[in-house]
Amino acid sequence: MSDRKPILIAGAGLASLLLAQSLRLSNIPFKVFERDASFVFRAQGYRLRLSSEGLDAIQAVLDPETWKRFWEACGKTGGLGFASFNAVTGEQTEHHLAPPTLVSRQGEGKTIGISRGDMRRIFAQGCEDNIEWARHVTGYELTGDGVRAIFADGTRSVEGSLLVGGEGIYSKVAKQLSGGKLKVYDTGARGIHGQAPSTAFKGLGEGVFRLRDDTRPDGAVFIITNVRPGDMDDPDVSFGWTMGGQPGVIRAPNDDYSIVGKTAANIAKSLTKNWHPRFRPLFDEMNESEAAFWKITCSTPSGVPEWPNEPRVTVIGDAVHSMTPAGGIGANTSVRDSALLGRLLREAGGYSPEITALYEKDMRVYASEAVHESYSTAVKQFGILIDEKTSLTI
Numbered sequence: 143m144s145d146r147k148p149i150l151i152a153g154a155g156l157a158s159l160l161l162a163q164s165l166r167l168s169n170i171p172f173k174v175f176e177r178d179a180s181f182v183f184r185a186q187g188y189r190l191r192l193s194s195e196g197l198d199a200i201q202a203v204l205d206p207e208t209w210k211r212f213w214e215a216c217g218k219t220g221g222l223g224f225a226s227f228n229a230v231t232g233e234q235t236e237h238h239l240a241p242p243t244l245v246s247r248q249g250e251g252k253t254i255g256i257s258r259g260d261m262r263r264i265f266a267q268g269c270e271d272n273i274e275w276a277r278h279v280t281g282y283e284l285t286g287d288g289v290r291a292i293f294a295d296g297t298r299s300v301e302g303s304l305l306v307g308g309e310g311i312y313s314k315v316a317k318q319l320s321g322g323k324l325k326v327y328d329t330g331a332r333g334i335h336g337q338a339p340s341t342a343f344k345g346l347g348e349g350v351f352r353l354r355d356d357t358r359p360d361g362a363v364f365i366i367t368n369v370r371p372g373d374m375d376d377p378d379v380s381f382g383w384t385m386g387g388q389p390g391v392i393r394a395p396n397d398d399y400s401i402v403g404k405t406a407a408n409i410a411k412s413l414t415k416n417w418h419p420r421f422r423p424l425f426d427e428m429n430e431s432e433a434a435f436w437k438i439t440c441s442t443p444s445g446v447p448e449w450p451n452e453p454r455v456t457v458i459g460d461a462v463h464s465m466t467p468a469g470g471i472g473a474n475t476s477v478r479d480s481a482l483l484g485r486l487l488r489e490a491g492g493y494s495p496e497i498t499a500l501y502e503k504d505m506r507v508y509a510s511e512a513v514h515e516s517y518s519t520a521v522k523q524f525g526i527l528i529d530e531k532t533s534l535t536i
């Protein structure tokens with residue numbers, strides 16, 4: 143008889159919720175602890191591009207009906223790959239085919255994307271009663287026959303059979319489990335995420351676009367945006383863009399990157415004021431309140447380190463392999479973790495002591511490849527450099 147204590151999951155992000163869905167469908171009890179007060183607590187706006195590997199992992203977990211709903215919620219954008227433009231002159235510089243990792247197998251030559259918020263809501267369906275909000279996980283304690291999550295207010299969770307740390311780049315579970323071996327480096331590069339009514343994107347047309355400005359003396363600025371067909375004439379629909387700058391170019395006041403709204407919007411506007419008129423509406427017409435900074439971080443480029451396996455605790459998603467935005471594979475790798483760990487738990491009928499070691503062995507291989515690929519691309523594209531011995535960690 144397997145252990146029927148619940149599986150405890152820290153964080154209700156993409157990886158955690160897909161794992162929760164997998165456990166629900168396998169009839170394995172679980173509890174999710176999320177720091178935020180609700181799904182809409184902070185900006186969720188940015189869109190994720192999904193690769194064939196990411197889509198395969200999601201489809202392997204979801205039941206056919208939920209998969210159909212998920213697939214219908216995905217945008218399908220034509221013009222496979224990126225069209226790159228000089229942001230200042232407006233000239234097209236290149237058309238990159240999407241890397242093989244981002245060619246989505248059912249997209250009939252289209253780029254598949256979905257907003258992070260929609261993805262979380264679909265993954266969470268049916269799991270809501272097992273999600274506890276406003277639960278800030280700060281660590282864990284092993285009990286004789288299980289594990290408990292520890293919360294910021296000093297209280298403990300119920301006893302679980304296994305704790306899965308899926309609470310993103312600042313994961314305390316990852317730090318405790320690995321004895322500090324799991325590190326997230328601050329590349330020094332910063333970004334701003336913004337939104338504007340879809341009509342502001344009309345000048346670009348349908349496709350995935352990368353606009354790059356190399357004219358600044360302090361470093362390059364670029365944005366990536368995905369313009370879907372269908373909604374381009376509806377000003378009530380917003381599209382997003384993600385801006386990045388080489389280290390030092392984008393700076394929040396007092397280095398406070400939690401600031402959202404007008405301050406971030408004004409910096410984006412100022413950085414793009416000499417951009418070509420075709421691209422200006424993306425910034426002139428911004429929904430200022432939605433603008434948010436983000437830090438470009440990356441896990442250890444040489445790969446996911448080894449730590450002594452603990453059968454009762456493991457880590458998934460950005461908590462174990464955070465990546466730069468280059469390559470667009472962070473979420474795609476995270477959902478593979480959920481599918482793999484969920485399958486191992488299903489096959490064992492719930493917790494079993496060998497599962498975390500089996501999961502970590504496979505995960506280390508594909509996640510190390512993904513971090514390496516994202517990092518190497520970012521070195522070329524964003525001019526970042528990590529020295530694993532001396533670079534700052536977050």
Ligand SMILES: Cc1cc2nc3c(=O)[nH]c(=O)nc-3n(C[C@H](O)[C@H](O)[C@H](O)COP(=O)(O)OP(=O)(O)OC[C@H]3O[C@@H](n4cnc5c(N)ncnc54)[C@H](O)[C@@H]3O)c2cc1C
Pocket residue numbers: 152153154155156157158175176177178188189190191192277278279280308309310311312314335384436458459460461465467470471472473474475476
């Ligand atoms: C602007 C941007 C664009 C991106 N574009 C792409 C893309 O196109 N394709 C792609 O594959 N990837 C992309 N990524 C990466 C992708 O978003 C991440 O890899 C993915 O969200 C990781 O999922 P996760 O579940 O591990 O973590 P998250 O989705 O970050 O979720 C972590 C959750 O844990 C919660 N939490 C945090 N701390 C605690 C705590 N102490 N206790 C409890 N809960 C906690 C958080 O509130 C959050 O809900 C992008 C990232 C950014 C920032």
